[in-house]
Amino acid sequence: MSDLLTLNGVHTHVGRYHILQGVDLSVPEGETTMLLGRNGAGKTSTLRTIMGLWQASSGEISLAGRRIERSLTPDIARLGIGYVPESMAVFADLTVKENLVLAARDAPLDDIRLEWIFGFFPALRKFWLSRAGLLSGGQKQMLSIARAIVEPRRLLLIDEPTKGLAPAIVASLIECLKEIKRRGATILLVEQNFHAARELGDSVLVMDNGTIVHRGAMAALAADVSLQEHLLGLSLETHQ
């Protein structure tokens, strides 16, 4: 499997803080790669740097062989990346429909794809013309993910989608992401929920202090409690 996304020696500074300190990683095409690590390890910063929201101060970022570390965020997005930030960042003053119309960019909304999305997230159909700001936290997360998949994308960058959500919604999100995966999408997923990570991850990257400290198969990490405690400072089985 070839790598869709690669980062080589990426450093990112935000103000006077040196956040990413030489990140090397690769995301194989068609797989889901989990990005794990303690709070403050640099996971969100990695996604923001890939999206160009923070400019890498040095290093290389390539998407399908094309260098993007100096590209502007809109150009990076138009290469086929869907981004779901940790904050969800739905447009509260816009309706659910308007949020998705913007996400579809130049294309009209595809009814078949919408039905597919509504299958996972029926709330979005019900509140189609309601202001997104009125949705619950879980519904906003559904909208945020729907926005990233309303058109087919080559790569999805998803930042802690299950954070703070009720178990029923988490289960629905996992089913949705599995289905997206089955359709051949490549996903780089930051996740703290071990159940979700184990269900979805093919491979895993663990970050600490702005660098990648472990890479391997998700199944191998899931099976090795001592490795989990060594890398993450906790046993994932007890941290769900």
Added chain:
Amino acid sequence: MSDVAATGALPKPKRDLLPALLPVILALAMIPLIGSGSSWVTLTVASLAMGMMIFIMASGLTLVFGLMDVLNFGHGAFIAVGAYVGTLVLLPLAGWAQADSLLTNLAVLAPAVLLAMAVSGALGLVVERVLILPVYGQHLKQILMTTGGLIVAEQALYALWGPQIIPLPLPTSLRGSFIIGDIAIAKYRLLALLLGLVVFTAIQLVLNRTKIGLLIRAGVENREMVEALGYRIRRLFLGVFMTGSALAGLGGVMWALYREQVHASMGSDLTVLIFIVVIIGGLGSVGGCFIGALLVAMVANYGGFLVPKLALVSNILLMVAILMWRPRGLYAVTSR
């Protein structure tokens, strides 16, 4: 499970009508204080007309701040330039402007307005590229650069047209008043009122019914996410900046005709007023800017009639009162 299946209903959106009703409440409250019905109507129409002109001048400024967090203290330059450019058409063709025919008057007024808007809009392009682009995200530098730009523009107008006040008489058809009983409604004020409503409606239609409007509204809320969806917001911002500058130029011509004079410092004189309106309305809110402009004009007109000594500070007092009630303005934009 209810979040997934959406078995419940969403909370009803709060309808915040009080700020929108303030101008109506204020106008009605003034009836007993003013006493004379005809004076009240005259003052109210004058307030509405003045408010519309201020709104036209300020609407671009509020969007520019809302979309890109840019403090443009040089916005008044577009007003002054618009007014001066208007004179380039209106003064040489004064014969047409003073003709008795409405069509002839409009034949000179329309190109004057269009030229003023075109030149102010083009100046907006230059200002955004030269003065604002290098200082994105740096408020202090934005204030210094745009204030400097305003001073340069003002001095350029002095150099080109001289320091004297240039009289700009109203076209004949717009002079005088419609008399209804003992009430006189100035024709030009009525035109300003109608034009202001047209501009407000047009802005609302663009913001609420077009993809560009969607992008502007989304950008005001979270410009980073708009970019992450694949839109070049700086290009959009440039378009908004130029449109706002063109509207300021339109407002400049209207204000000059309202005062029947043009002078180089009119831009800086109006800058304070416009900032008060934008702050009262809520930075980035077009609806708030509209209400704010009406309130400022009403307080100036009613206040000037009832307590002339307070006229100079009335707008500041209004701003203080509004901000004590709503510290982020009448209609605060979500993310600010």
